[in-house]
Amino acid sequence: MTRDLRTARIGAVLTFVLAGLMCGSMTVRIPALSDKLGLSEASIGVTLLVWGLGALVTMQSMRGVMTRFGSRSILRVGAPLCAIALVLVAFAPTFPLLLVATGLFGMTFGAVDIAMNAQGSTVERAYGRPLMNGMHAGWCVGAISAGLLGTLAIAAGLSFTVHLTLIALLSLPLMIFISRTYLPDPVAEVSDKGDRAKTRHRMPPVVYLLGVIAFCAFMVEGTVADWNGLYLRNVLGAPEAVAALGYPVFEAGMLFGRLTGDRVRARFGARGMLMTAGLATAATFAVVITAPTALIAVSAMLFVGVAVATVSPMAMSLAGSAVGNPGPAIAQTGAMGYAGLLLGPVIIGFISDVAALRAALGLAVVLGVLIALAARFLPRPGTVTTVPAPAVAPERELSMAA
Numbered sequence: 580m581t582r583d584l585r586t587a588r589i590g591a592v593l594t595f596v597l598a599g600l601m602c603g604s605m606t607v608r609i610p611a612l613s614d615k616l617g618l619s620e621a622s623i624g625v626t627l628l629v630w631g632l633g634a635l636v637t638m639q640s641m642r643g644v645m646t647r648f649g650s651r652s653i654l655r656v657g658a659p660l661c662a663i664a665l666v667l668v669a670f671a672p673t674f675p676l677l678l679v680a681t682g683l684f685g686m687t688f689g690a691v692d693i694a695m696n697a698q699g700s701t702v703e704r705a706y707g708r709p710l711m712n713g714m715h716a717g718w719c720v721g722a723i724s725a726g727l728l729g730t731l732a733i734a735a736g737l738s739f740t741v742h743l744t745l746i747a748l749l750s751l752p753l754m755i756f757i758s759r760t761y762l763p764d765p766v767a768e769v770s771d772k773g774d775r776a777k778t779r780h781r782m783p784p785v786v787y788l789l790g791v792i793a794f795c796a797f798m799v800e801g802t803v804a805d806w807n808g809l810y811l812r813n814v815l816g817a818p819e820a821v822a823a824l825g826y827p828v829f830e831a832g833m834l835f836g837r838l839t840g841d842r843v844r845a846r847f848g849a850r851g852m853l854m855t856a857g858l859a860t861a862a863t864f865a866v867v868i869t870a871p872t873a874l875i876a877v878s879a880m881l882f883v884g885v886a887v888a889t890v891s892p893m894a895m896s897l898a899g900s901a902v903g904n905p906g907p908a909i910a911q912t913g914a915m916g917y918a919g920l921l922l923g924p925v926i927i928g929f930i931s932d933v934a935a936l937r938a939a940l941g942l943a944v945v946l947g948v949l950i951a952l953a954a955r956f957l958p959r960p961g962t963v964t965t966v967p968a969p970a971v972a973p974e975r976e977l978s979m980a981a
Contacts, residue, residue, distance in 0.1 A: 584705055590760025591702050592717040594654065594695045597750050597757075599721025600728075601665055602688065604746045607729035611739035616674055629678050631921045633685025634692065638914035641693045645906030649764040650697035657690040658754035662747045664688075669743035693913045697906040700899030701762050709849075711896035712840030712889050719834040726827065764906055785901050785958060786908045789894045792853065792953050793916030795946040796890035798923030799860060799883075802943050803829050805924040806936070807867075807880065814937055817873030825880050832884020840889035849893050853954035859886035861947030868940050890950055891916055897957070 613623055644653065664687045667680035699714040725746075732742040804826055811822035844852050863882040870876035898912040899905030923942075930939035 584702070584762075586760045587702050587762045588706070588710065590757045591695065591699045592714055593753070593757050594658065594691075594698070595714050595717030596721040596724075597658075597753060598661075598688070598691055598695060599718040600725050601661060601721075601746060601750055603722040603725025604729060604743060605665065605668060605684070607726055608732075608739050608742055611733075611742075612677075615739050616671075616677060618674065622674060626677060626681050628921075630681045630685040631917075633682040634689035635685075635914065635917055635921060637686045637689030638693055638910060638917055641690065641910035641914070642907040644690075645693065645697060645764075645910050646904060649904075650694040650701065650906055651758075651761040651763050653690055653694040654698060654754075654761055655758040657687055657694060658758065659751055661687040661691050662751040662754060665743055665747040665750075669740045669747070689917075692917075693910045694906075696895045696913060697764060697899065697909045698761055700896060700905040700909060701764050703896060704765065704900065704905070705762060709841040709844045709896065711892040712837040712844065715888075715892040716834055716837035719830055719837060723827075723830060723834070764904055782908055782911050783901050786898050786911050787915070788953060788956060789898045789901075790912045790915030792950055793891050793894040793912050794919035795857075795950045795953070796887055796894065796919070797916040798919035798926075799864070799887050799943050799946050800891075801920040801923035802927055802940065803880070803883065806927050806940065810868075810936055810940060811873050811876060814935075815870070815873040815876055817877075821873055821877065824877050828877055829880040829884040832881040832886075833888040834884075836885040836888025837892065840892065844889070844893065849897055850954055850957045850959060853890060853893060853957070854951045856886055856890050857947050857950030857952075857954060859947070860890070860950065861944045862886075864940070864943040864947060868937050868944070886947075 609623060609627075612618065612626075616622075618626070661684065664680065664684035668677065668684050671677035671680045696711075696714075699711055703710040703714075728746070729742070737745075807825040807829070808822045811817040811825050812819060840852075860883060863879055863886050866879040867876050867883060870879060894912055894916065895909055898908040902908045927936075927939045927942060930942065
């Protein structure tokens with residue numbers, strides 16, 4: 580194994596860490612943002628929606644861009660732009676300008692998210708063994724670090740503007756430095772222009788099936804992130820400090836699951852692991868919604884995190900190995916998955932209005948079962964180990980002054 584390959588792996592993991600740090604830092608300071616601009620809860624909701632829609636719009640358009648430029652070029656441009664957009668969010672003086680800045684941050688993050696997953700798939704295929712869960716563990720590390728640094732920033736009296744600017748100034752040079760480690764994407768051989776057009780616009784059916792699996796997994800993650808605190812406080816009567824523990828405990832379970840997931844996948848295979856993860860997600864979330872006390876529910880959140888942690892990374896990994904060039908396939912699967920992250924909390928809110936929140940959260944149990952059922956339809960060949968990468972071809976570089 581070459582030194583360059585090990586360096587590329589470290590660079591890919593650090594990209595996930597910094598992406599999680601930037602997104603988490605904005606999320607953890609939302610109360611400070613609300614105080615700075617005097618925003619209502621509805622305005623904060625609109626801001627988060629614009630952020631998510633910006634990311635989704637970019638993700639939906641990434642198939643053709645990834646085919647043309649590859650993940651290395653997109654990360655070299657998109658990651659620094661993401662840090663710059665975070666500065667714009669930090670300095671936005673009014674609500675309309677905040678929406679513009681947040682939309683730009685979402686769009687740049689959407690490009691980075693797809694490209695870093697494609698880069699992770701490229702590194703994984705170069706290694707010839709599963710690595711994607713470890714890449715996504717980097718995201719968990721970044722998100723947890725954002726929470727810890729946010730707590731320190733609040734204790735130190737740093738404003739929203741100063742805090743996010745410092746995070747961006749830390750991330751920007753690191754992203755530029757890390758960009759030297761990226762590998763060029765493998766390029767599938769195509770015989771003529773007709774084949775190229777077919778490659779751009781058509782994906783194997785398994786890519787869409789993996790998109791459904793990612794959709795369900797992201798919907799579970801979004802449900803926990805946005806609703807578990809209210810469930811613990813309003814339904815189970817937990818104090819606010821206890822209710823706030825649900826999501827960090829869930830993230831800790833996710834981190835553990837992803838740190839161990841690649842070894843488990845290498846031993847037992849992706850198809851069986853996805854089926855088991857789906858059933859485990861359903862079973863553990865059933866404990867959450869039937870728990871008689873908040874302590875039991877919070878404890879169960881740890882196991883929900885372990886259960887669902889590996890689903891979206893494996894969906895991305897398998898999509899990347901389904902075709903010669905991983906970028907377009909990961910863009911398709913990622914866009915479908917991210918739609919679940921956006922729609923899940925909205926659907927839960929709608930169901931809770933017409934029923935009860937406990938009943939609405941039962942949707943996560945159904946989603947776990949759907950993950951297991953969808954995984955049964957994955958083809959057995961090529962789902963246990965990573966498909967070797969085809970020969971690497973030079974990429975077309977995006978223009979960027981560096």
